[in-house]
Amino acid sequence: xxxxxxxxxxxxxxxxxxxxxxxxxxxxxxxxxxxxxxxxxxxxxxxxxxxxxxxxxxxxxxxxxxxxxxxxxxxxxxxxxxxxxxxxxxxxxxxxxxxxxxxxxxxxxxxxxxxxxxxxxxxxxxxxxxxxxxxxxxxxxxxxxxxxxxxxxxxxxxxxxxxxxxxxxxxxxxxxxxxxxxxxxxxxxxxxxxxxxxxxxxxxxxxxxxxxxxxxxxxxxxxxxxxxxxxxxxxxxxxxxxxxxxxxxxxxxxxxxxxxxxxxxxxxxxxxxxxxxxxxxxxxxxxxxxxxxxxxxxxxxxxxxxxxxxxxxxxxxxxxxxxxxxxxxxxxxxxxxxxxxxxxxxxxxxxxxxxxxxxxxxxxxxxxxxxxxxxxxxxxxxxxxxxxxxxxxxxxxxxxxxxxxxxxxxxxxxxxxxxxxxxxxxxxxxxxxxxxxxxxxxxxxxxxxxxxxxxxxxxxxxxxxxxxxxxxxxxxxxxxxxxxxxxxxxxxxxxxxxxxxxxxxxxxxxxx
Numbered sequence: 001x002x003x004x005x006x007x008x009x010x011x012x013x014x015x016x017x018x019x020x021x022x023x024x025x026x027x028x029x030x031x032x033x034x035x036x037x038x039x040x041x042x043x044x045x046x047x048x049x050x051x052x053x054x055x056x057x058x059x060x061x062x063x064x065x066x067x068x069x070x071x072x073x074x075x076x077x078x079x080x081x082x083x084x085x086x087x088x089x090x091x092x093x094x095x096x097x098x099x100x101x102x103x104x105x106x107x108x109x110x111x112x113x114x115x116x117x118x119x120x121x122x123x124x125x126x127x128x129x130x131x132x133x134x135x136x137x138x139x140x141x142x143x144x145x146x147x148x149x150x151x152x153x154x155x156x157x158x159x160x161x162x163x164x165x166x167x168x169x170x171x172x173x174x175x176x177x178x179x180x181x182x183x184x185x186x187x188x189x190x191x192x193x194x195x196x197x198x199x200x201x202x203x204x205x206x207x208x209x210x211x212x213x214x215x216x217x218x219x220x221x222x223x224x225x226x227x228x229x230x231x232x233x234x235x236x237x238x239x240x241x242x243x244x245x246x247x248x249x250x251x252x253x254x255x256x257x258x259x260x261x262x263x264x265x266x267x268x269x270x271x272x273x274x275x276x277x278x279x280x281x282x283x284x285x286x287x288x289x290x291x292x293x294x295x296x297x298x299x300x301x302x303x304x305x306x307x308x309x310x311x312x313x314x315x316x317x318x319x320x321x322x323x324x325x326x327x328x329x330x331x332x333x334x335x336x337x338x339x340x341x342x343x344x345x346x347x348x349x350x351x352x353x354x355x356x357x358x359x360x361x362x363x364x365x366x367x368x369x370x371x372x373x374x375x376x377x378x379x380x381x382x383x384x385x386x387x388x389x390x391x392x393x394x395x396x397x398x399x400x401x402x403x404x405x406x407x408x409x410x411x412x413x414x415x416x417x418x419x420x421x422x423x424x425x426x427x428x429x430x431x432x433x434x435x436x437x438x439x440x441x442x443x444x445x446x447x448x449x450x451x452x453x454x455x456x457x458x459x460x461x462x463x464x465x466x467x468x469x470x471x472x473x474x475x476x477x478x479x480x481x482x483x484x485x486x487x488x489x490x491x492x493x494x495x496x497x498x499x500x501x502x503x504x505x506x507x508x509x510x511x512x
Contacts, residue, residue: 322391336356
C-alpha cells in the first residue's frame with residue numbers, strides 16, 4: 001500500500017529531489033524518508049491515536065503528515081481557516097489530545113496557541129546530528145524489503161491513512177476516514193490519466209486538509225516518483241508564476257477562480273514547462289478555459305470528485321476529453337444515474353442523482369453510523385449531485401444538496417438562512433418563513449448568494465453587518481438581497497427553491 005510504495009520509490013530515487021517549497025527548502029527522496037522516520041519516533045509518543053495537523057502547503061507540512069503515517073497514528077486534517085466552532089467540533093469528534101503544528105506558522109497565521117500543541121521546531125532541536133546521520137545511512141544501506149517489513153502492520157489496506165472533514169447538509173462537519181487502499185488505488189488510477197514522466201513536478205498550493213491537496217500534492221509524487229513544489233497561498237498569483245517558471249513545474253491543479261487569477265498575471269514564457277492543467281472543486285468557467293488556452297497555450301481539463309471518493313470520480317483525459325463535461329469515469333469506478341425519488345436507474349442522457357461505487361470510496365463517516373446509512377444506497381455512495389451521462393462523459397447539471405461553491409470553498413446554505421432568519425425575526429412576531437437563500441453562477445468567483453427576504457427595503461450593508469456580529473464569515477454572506485412578499489412553498493411544505501432560483505437567475509443574468 002502507500003508506505004510500501006513510498007519506501008520502494010524513495011529507495012529507487014534516493015538522490016532525486018521530491019519536495020521543494022517557496023522558502024527555498026528542497027529535499028531528496030532519501031532525505032524525506034530519513035526525516036519522516038526520525039520525526040515519526042517522536043510522533044509515536046504523542047498522546048492520542050488521532051493527531052490533528054495544522055500546517056500550510058510546505059516541505060515541513062509534508063514531512064509532518066508523512067511522519068504521522070509512519071508513526072502508526074492517524075492524521076486528522078484540521079481546516080485552520082474554518083471557524084472556531086467547526087474546529088472545536090472536529091477536535092472533539094476525533095478526541096484530539098495532540099495538535100501537531102509549527103510555531104512559526106501559527107504566529108504568522110495569527111492562530112491562537114492551544115495547550116495541546118506540539119511544535120515541529122522543538123522536535124528538530126531534540127534530534128542530534130549523529131542520529132540524523134545514522135538514520136540516513138540506514139535508509140540508504142538497508143534493503144527495501146527490510147524497511148517495508150518494519151512498517152507492514154501500519155500499511156494494512158483498511159487502516160485509516162487520514163481523517164478529513166467536509167460539511168454535509170447537516171450543520172456539523174462530517175469526518176471522512178480514507179484508508180491506505182483508498183489512497184493507493186486513487187493514485188494508481190491517476191497515473192493512467194496523465195502517464196507520469198521522470199521530470200514531472202506538481203504545483204502544490206492546495207492545503208493538506210483538502211482531499212486533492214493530500215492525495216495529488218502529497219502522496220502522488222511520493223508514490224509515483226515525481227516532484228512537488230509547495231506554496232501556501234494559492235492566490236499569490238504573480239509569485240506562483242515565478243515559482244512555476246523557476247522550478248519547471250509540469251502539472252497544475254486548481255479551481256476556475258484560481259485559473260482566472262493565473263491567466264491575468266502569468267506570461268506564456270513562464271509556463272513553457274507545463275504540460276497538464278486540471279480544474280475541480282467548482283465548475284470551470286468556459287470563458288476562463290478559452291482565454292487561458294489562448295493566452296498561455298495550455299488546455300485546462302475539468303475533473304469531478306468529492307472527499308468521500310478520495311478526490312476524483314471522473315476526469316477529462318488529455319487525449320480523450322469533452323469540454324463542458326467533467327470527463328469519463330476513473331478506472332474501477334462505477335456510476336449510476338437514478339431517479340431522485342425512486343432510485344430507479346435512468347437511461348443515458350437523462351438527468352438524475354449521481355451514485356458512485358469503487359475501491360476509492362470511503363467505507364463510512366467517522367463515528368456516524370446513521371449518516372453513513374443515509375449516504376449509501378445498494379452499495380453506491382449518494383453524491384448529492386444531479387447529472388447525466390452522454391457518450392460516456394458525465395455532465396453535472398445541478399446540485400441536490402444545498403451548497404454553494406465560492407472560490408472553490410463549499411458553503412452550506414442552511415446555516416446562513418438560520419442566522420439571517422434570526423436577524424430578520426428580531427423585530428417581528430411573524431410565524432411565516434422570513435428568508436430563503438439560493439446560489440447562482442458568478443462569472444468571477446464561481447457562484448454568488450442571493451437572499452430573498454420578506455422585507456420591503458432590505459439593506460445589504462446593515463444586514464451583513466448584523467451577520468458579521470452573528471459570527472457568519474464574509475464568504476458566506478449574501479451578495480444580493482431581494483424583497484419578496486412571501487417565500488414560495490411546495491405542497492410538501494418545503495421551500496420552492498427552484499422558482500426563486502429562476503427569479504435570481506433572471507435578475508442577475510449579466511453576472512452569470
